[in-house]
Amino acid sequence: MPIIKYSPLHSLHLKNKAKFIEFSGWTMPFSYKGTIKEHQFVRQNNGYFDVSHMGRLVIGNDYLQKVSTLICSDLLELKSGKALYSIFTDDNGSALDDVIFWKYDEYVLLICNAANTEKIRNYLQTEEIFYQDLTEKTALVAVQGPKAISNLETLLPIPGSFSCLSNDKYTYARTGYTGEDGLEIMVDIEDLDELISFLHNNEIEPCGLGARDTLRLEAALPLYGFELTEDITPVEAGLKWTLTNKRVYRGSHIIDQQIKTGNHKVLKKFVIDSRNIARTGTNVLACNIHGVVTSGNFSPILQKSIGFVLFESQPDTDLLEFEIRGKFIEGKILKKRFLS
Amino acid sequence: MTEKKYLETHEWYSLTDNTITIGISDYAQGELGDIVFVTLPEVGQEFSKGDSMVEVEATKTVAEAYAPMDCVVVEINSSLDSEPEIINSDPCGEGWMVKAEVKNLDDSGMLYQEYENFIS
Known part of the structure; x- marks a missing residue:
């Protein structure tokens, strides 16, 4: 148990x-x-x-070269006193976890998701990266x-x-x-x-x-297990801005290929002009492109239903149809932020 | 009006003449958290005992309220359309959902004391 x-x-x-x-x-x-x-x-x-509940691992700066080969962002150029959001990727370029690094003179503090702490600890051990678990x-x-x-x-x-x-x-x-x-x-x-x-x-x-x-x-921030999984790359999750690692890292060739061809899944924000919540797993159609809601809930500020939907490929319309418990509810893709 | 009775599925009902008023219990609203949307049935709609009658959408999850007995809807609480949060603040009063004419009386719900034991 x-x-x-x-x-x-x-x-x-x-x-x-x-x-x-x-x-x-x-x-x-x-x-x-x-x-x-x-x-x-x-x-x-x-x-x-x-x-x-979030994992907190201290890693000496001597290991940053090694850590840098496992994440999609530029950790080596990160100055002491700065924080960095990044993603551990696997050989397919998919997300193993999204994490934050806080860099200090001697070490970085790596903060990872509770669900992934053991995975990240094992990963670091396999790569012979020493850490202290706080x-x-x-x-x-x-x-x-x-x-x-x-x-x-x-x-x-x-x-x-x-x-x-x-x-x-x-x-x-x-x-x-x-x-x-x-x-x-x-x-x-x-x-x-x-x-x-x-x-x-x-x-x-x-x-x-x-x-x-x-x-x-x-705030349109992704949650691991929903917008990011071991089946979704940072490119697909709309997190291209995190791809600042210019060196080779796990799965970087696949990520580079996705950017070049544009052939990949696409995560979009959506709004429904009602209070019907389109929850995780809800099927969505954008004309004939199929998507699935990754997260959806009621926005207390907008007083509307909002969320993220992952499409098989780039949809060419902003008009969406959600199938919520047998009913078809209209919504649309939002290009700007949820909150202005 | 008779004393409220409760079902294992957390609805309450009270009987006046041949009409029941239906809502969800305080325990149910507390478990659901903030209720943001309610889909009510239409007046005239018929339900058999156990049919899904109302859909309650909360930030945490979605739940259904079931018909406590065979009945036909005679009135719905339309104020829940614009203010579903009334169910959170007053589930057993202003937060009532449906009034329905009883077609087949089944007054087998639990009295509060028994329901309280059931949920604790």
């Missing part, structure tokens, strides 16, 4: 009356006061998310929202966008997964209470993974 893991913040979540969800082997808070309330609070104010020794808290930075200023020096800093207690970066400004903060378990007291004293509200999902979807 698999062991269910608990975050070091679990007792706090119980005190805050969280509703829980099993996520990648972890029991994590799904919501507290309700997903939509938490979503709105992060868009207008600020909230914090416990993301301690996942269960630390907590990771994301503070997000338009008021997050001004609130956190009294606790920490604030790094620039996509930059990272550390002090004797906190290792942190100005990154996130909501489309809002904020910090993601890693802290040793013994220093966690101090951080949590600070958040509560500053009326930074706890938010669950439900709101994290609706926020990331509205």
